[in-house]
Each structure stands twice: as structure tokens, then as C-alpha cells.
Amino acid sequence: VDGIIKGGGTGCFGVSTLWTHIHPTSEMYIHQYLFETPVDNYNTHLYLVNLRNFLLDPSDNERIMGRNLAVATQDRDVLSVVHPMLTPESNIHEFFVGPDEPIAKYREFLKGWEARGWRIDVDKVEHDSKRVAYAIPSPARREKKGWILQSVPLLPGAVEKKQAATK
Structure with missing residues (x-):
């Protein structure tokens, strides 16, 4: 109505x-x-x-x-029945229609966070899950050293990728 x-x-x-x-x-x-x-x-x-x-x-x-x-x-x-279960790395094989615009915008928003190097390296975390307890990174970890728990591993951001490519 x-x-x-x-x-x-x-x-x-x-x-x-x-x-x-x-x-x-x-x-x-x-x-x-x-x-x-x-x-x-x-x-x-x-x-x-x-x-x-x-x-x-x-x-x-x-x-x-x-x-x-x-x-x-x-x-x-x-x-629970959506396939694939995880969001694809890119949307080149997806077809979005008008109502999907918020999803597309959200994914673009996430790319900005990833470019800053803020995406968790899930493969590394899963690999280490039975042996390592990680902490979520925080600004305090940049200021003080000597933390007992390691920061959760992150994927390289755009700056790190660019630096690695020029080496």
C-alpha cells in the first residue's frame, strides 16, 4: 500500500x-x-x-x-542459503539491479578501508587458530610497545602494495 x-x-x-x-x-x-x-x-x-x-x-x-x-x-x-557464502573479492561476475545499490555502495566503502590496510588476513588467522590468540589492532598499539598478544594480521593496504611493487 x-x-x-x-x-x-x-x-x-x-x-x-x-x-x-x-x-x-x-x-x-x-x-x-x-x-x-x-x-x-x-x-x-x-x-x-x-x-x-x-x-x-x-x-x-x-x-x-x-x-x-x-x-x-x-x-x-x-x-543461510546464499551462495557463495563469502562476498567475492570483486563483483565482475555479479549482476546488480537498482535495489542492490546500497550493497554496491557498501562494498565500495569497504574497499576504502581495505586500501588503508584494515582488512584482517583471515587465511592467516584460520591457519594459526589452534596456536595463536590475536588482539584487534588499536591506536594504542601504535603508541606503546610490548603487548603480550600479537595484533591480528592484516592484509597490505594500497600504500604497502605500492611500496612492495617498487622494490
């Missing part, structure tokens, strides 16, 4: 935070924030923060949570 949703939008902040704003009417708002935490290359924990300015009585919470769970379960069921 046209005009049911009066406004809203969706977007991302960083590589693992998604926001969605749904405004069913000019007075009713639903704002959702989804935080993703990778477990490994194939599994992700999801944490949803759902905010609304209507149906605020505690007796409404169970129904709202049930609706959120139903949507998440539908998404999970669709994604």
Missing part, C-alpha cells in the same frame, strides 16, 4: 554498525541500530538496539521483541 511508511532511511557507520530509521507516521518513530561482531569468517553475532516512541507500555515489549525476532529469523533464513 502506497504511503504507509512516511519516512526513514538506512545506512552504516564503519564496517559493522547499521542504522535504520522507520517513521510509520510523522509522530511514530522506530530507530534501530545493529552491531555486528565477527566470530569467525563464517559467523557473526548480531546485537540489535530497537528504539520507539510509541507502544511504550511494558506490556507491549514482548510483542515488539517477537516482531523483531521474526524479521531477524527471516533474514537469517534467506542468507
Whole structure:
């Protein structure tokens, strides 16, 4: 039905935070924030923060949570049969249509992070998984040395690749 949703939008902040704003009417708002935490290359924990300015009585919470769970379960069921399971390194063998534009834009966004050298070397992490515990790199690791855990290995960024090519 046209005009049911009066406004809203969706977007991302960083590589693992998604926001969605749904405004069913000019007075009713639903704002959702989804935080993703990778477990490994194939599994992700999801944490949803759902905010609304209507149906605020505690007796409404169970129904709202049930609706959120139903949507998440539908998404999970669709994604569980997607092939390939992992995003391809390039999209030259994919065909995107208009509604796929957010996916294409997000992947371009990720390429910017990869160019900075911020992509985890998943093959190395998986190879070492039974022998090594890694820590996620942070700015503090650049400032202080002597950390007990090694930083998770990263793939070379554009600068490192360019330097390697000129050697």
C-alpha cells in the first residue's frame, strides 16, 4: 500500500554498525541500530538496539521483541542459503539491479578501508587458530610497545602494495 511508511532511511557507520530509521507516521518513530561482531569468517553475532516512541507500555515489549525476532529469523533464513557464502573479492561476475545499490555502495566503502590496510588476513588467522590468540589492532598499539598478544594480521593496504611493487 502506497504511503504507509512516511519516512526513514538506512545506512552504516564503519564496517559493522547499521542504522535504520522507520517513521510509520510523522509522530511514530522506530530507530534501530545493529552491531555486528565477527566470530569467525563464517559467523557473526548480531546485537540489535530497537528504539520507539510509541507502544511504550511494558506490556507491549514482548510483542515488539517477537516482531523483531521474526524479521531477524527471516533474514537469517534467506542468507543461510546464499551462495557463495563469502562476498567475492570483486563483483565482475555479479549482476546488480537498482535495489542492490546500497550493497554496491557498501562494498565500495569497504574497499576504502581495505586500501588503508584494515582488512584482517583471515587465511592467516584460520591457519594459526589452534596456536595463536590475536588482539584487534588499536591506536594504542601504535603508541606503546610490548603487548603480550600479537595484533591480528592484516592484509597490505594500497600504500604497502605500492611500496612492495617498487622494490
